[in-house]
Amino acid sequence: MGIWRIGPDVLARGRFAVSPLTQTVAALNALHQGHAGPGREEWLRRHGPAYRERLAGDRVAALLVRAALRPRWLADFLVTPPHDDDRTFHDEVRRVRRTPADVVTADLTTAAGAPLPPELRVPDLPDRAAVLLEWVWTETVEPEWPRLRQVFEADILSRTGRLSTGGWTAALAGLRPGLRWLGDGRLRINAYDNPPRDLHPEARLMFIPTVTTSGWVTWDIPHRYAVVYPATGLLADPTPHAAADPPAAVSALIGPVRADILARLGEPRTTTQLAALTGHSLGSVSGHLGILLAARLLHRRRSGRSVLYYRTSLGDDLINPRA
Incomplete structure (x- = not known):
């Protein structure tokens, strides 16, 4: 799926958006990989021990993470694009909890290429995934969410400014490794040699900034697609400073x-x-x-x-x- 072919109506509806759940999945992946990217070392040192302790006491969660977060692949049910009426993290994670258990099992089995261990073949697996995401949100994301949201909004402001002056070529330049706007309705999402995909004429296309080293693409076929990309400005000092006194x-x-x-x-x-x-x-x-x-x-x-x-x-x- 190296190229998405996007009709003019889909492109006209394209938008940048902030997603608390997307940032939570990015945080979970960073904790799992033990790598959060430049400038995030202190965040990883602060939260890594508690995360490892959390998984040590929950074998199902540990097996779930290992199956769902694999090199170059994230389980689809964790990263579906947000809906227009989502307002909070809890709005988004509710859909994870409501995912049918057989869909979750199919996602994980496809990635593993082999039957899942018995601990993961349980009917409440979607709820267990949601509980883990809620823990990551509460313990590691929510405390710094006001600052992160500000960074994401500033990034979006910069991108939409480029869009208004230079079109999608300018707005998406340097968005994430392998991604490039080719023109004529063609968006190269990665360098893999996969058949192109035609997005449905009624599809919604989103671009979501987050704290990630490279990002990912995700979809809820046929109507929702998203590109998750590393936000700029994340190396700024996280300590809020008072404004300088005006003259x-x-x-x-x-x-x-x-x-x-x-x-x-x-x-x-x-x-x-x-x-x-x-x-x-x-x-x-x-x-x-x-x-x-x-x-x-x-x-x-x-x-x-x-x-x-x-x-x-x-x-x-x-x-x-x-x-």
Whole structure:
């Protein structure tokens, strides 16, 4: 399946999206492989021992992980693309739990090329998989999810900006190893010599950033396809810093609250993030953002279900005046 052939309607519906479950599977795979990529060594040292202890006390989970996460292959039932109405990790993991046991067994047997051990031929295997994913989410992903989501949204903002100016060729450049937009509705998803696949005319195509060294492709045939890719910006310091104090003259000019908000928008943020950072209500932050937008000190761009705000060049000049 080296090339996906994508019709114009499918391409027009293509979108970038954030998926908590996808990030959880990426975290599970990193813990399983013992390799999380550059800049993630401390995360692996912090969570690796607890993960190994968790599997040591649950033989079924240990066998499940070994069968589901194999070199160049992830079990389909773990990585199906998110649905449009998914809002949280729990919305997504609910589908894992509802997967028929015979589908899970077939997935794992195909990968192994041999019958599964008796411990995995049990009717509650989908629930056991969901329980393990919930543990990985709660213990290793959820604590840093606000920061990761911010990184993912900034990555999406950058990609959609390239899409608007340079088309899909620019938006997908360097997305993940082996992937390349060839034009004429052809997306090379990897370098394997496999027959091309024609995506259904009603299919939804998604591109999902996550913490991964190379990413993967996944589908729920015939209507949902996704490309999971390594997000940029993950090497940034994970410790949240307070924004630099805006110049006193700017505070006097536009007011201290608006100046503080403007100072925090050197990178894209949502209204909710700004409310959490500043301690002001959502309504208050929204009002100030509207004034800053009207003054052309901010840009606004939609990213999936979120709206991100970031400074214009005029806003940059106010916060960081040139000598």
